[in-house]
Amino acid sequence: MNSLGGIGVQRQQVSPMMPKLSEQLEASKNKVKGVEARVAALVEPDPGLAKAWMNARFRREGREEAMLALVHEVDPISAQELREGFEETRRLSAAVESFRGLCRQLDAANERGEDKILGKFVGQQQKDARIQMLRDIDTVSRGIKAAGLCEAANKFPLAQLAALKDQVREQVEKLDAANLPQAPRLMCAAKVATLEGAVAAIADITGDKALAEGLKAAAGRADDKAAFTRDLGSFALLLDQASSAPDYSMTRMGWHYGYSRGDYRARAQQPFVMYLAEQRLEHSGEAAHAALSKVVDSKAPGLDLQEGLTKRFLDEIGVVPERAKGWKPSMDGIAKALAHEALVPLRALNETIQDMAGKHGHERDFRRVVNELTQAMVEGNYKDWRNGNAASTRQLRPLSAAQKKAWLANDVRQSIDAPHGGRLTTREEDDVDLLWLTKIGGPSHGFDFGGHCLLPLLSNARTRAVVVEDTKWPDNPAARAYLRLLExxxxxxxxxxxxxxxxxxxxxxxxxxxLDGFFIAALVDHASKKAQALGVPLSIDARWGGIAKFLDLPTKADPKPEFVLAASAGVLEASDTMTTLHDWVQDKDMVIQPHNPRITYAPEGV
Known part of the structure; x- marks a missing residue:
């Protein structure tokens, strides 16, 4: 493997780009603000236009399109300037973010050596890491050129970027020619459901066959062999998930993590992320080995295994012993969490609270909610906590006992054949797997980018997560949507x-x-059956009227609806349609006005 020779020199030569790029990005944003201020002055005399302008500016979904459409009617010249400003800002934002990622890679390589860092990764991961560097280099270069920063007066060292790109591309070509093994994917719970499977997995992960054989012998001395097998399987899952988990206390929230659940299962973390987790990984391995060794030598191996598993799980998810005083850990609860790959998202939530509170404040409230839901998962009563906390109880107050039972039930299933050859089937997710739901599509991008936007889903009984499974996509749901209970x-x-x-x-x-239409049809069909079960109306986006007609659902227009949104149990609420905001502190009931027209389906008799 060729290393990136002279990496430190290259880092020094390209580093002047960052402040210049940042300055240009701020200048571009200020230019956009200037145009927006001009438009605001133009529409101010007309209350209707002024309100439409404010709604367009603060909406999350389709914000730029709505602003441009309105400005084009008022002042076409300003519309053109605004469009150009948006495009330049997007390019520069992407360039700045990619530059940060590139510099992290270069810094890590400079400090520890590229070969040493990438040597910890399986061949395909090494190739993927270099491909990501190529993408970052291209994005930075495009941003520089588009902003006119490559002129001689700016002295941007694009030649250095080009040279670095050539080196990385050469390495990718060599890796392409090699027979690259894939990184082992995260283990599924079924693999360690038997004693033999758990022992084999621990031997494989630790490389210590003697330890594994000792654990097998200890199982024979356990009072409850079934519980011992369960807990040893959980320990194997813990070892596996921890071995590729980022250290969020070091890397915090950001764009540098996986976009999908598949990324985490394939261990597709950027090298600098795992480089910063190196010390924690070493500590985790040593502590786990010590805990398992104690079980081997124990006269009460079942109890020592439970104690060791509990301590290791709490440590891995970022819970210090003082926080867990008074908790009553459940081995079934820990087993369920690990079976649903909860270690990484729970660690992210517990170690990025300061980031969650960044623009919203309320850090103490964020800590309280994260602490409560973590405790509930550790104790194995998460569903009861989610549906029974004080705010959730208030949210369900409009429902009768029969309606509440129907709302919390998981008995609705709808299916539809899709043109790609798969069959789409809906169901509702309301347990530990909710931790992964915002890794399906945008816009919050999950626990390690927008953990604050995940908390409302994890905490509020008023939200049911409807997922769509595809027979062509068996590993995890292919789509999701939220069904809210409002008043x-x-x-x-x-x-x-x-x-x-x-x-x-x-x-x-x-x-x-x-395909989107078939997914939406499955979701609308599911939601209509849920509405029928409860005997209440259903509000959907007016743009889905054709799909409602296809499903033989009679609807009526509701162009300016207003609903009451009860206070959130998760500090915030997050939505792309209920208000013009994406996420906001929601500690009391509020009236909401969706920014898109809606249509209402009323089941027969409602």
């Missing part, structure tokens, strides 16, 4: 269906645009 101003319950989000890799694999 009318008169206090009557109403269901509210949020937009479709498709798993990014699924969309890349099956690119047919018409």
């Amino acid at each position: 009318t101003k008169e206090g009557e319950p109403v269901l509210y269906l949020e937009p479709l989000q498709r798993d990014f890799p699924h969309r890349d694999t099956f690119q047919q645009d018409d």
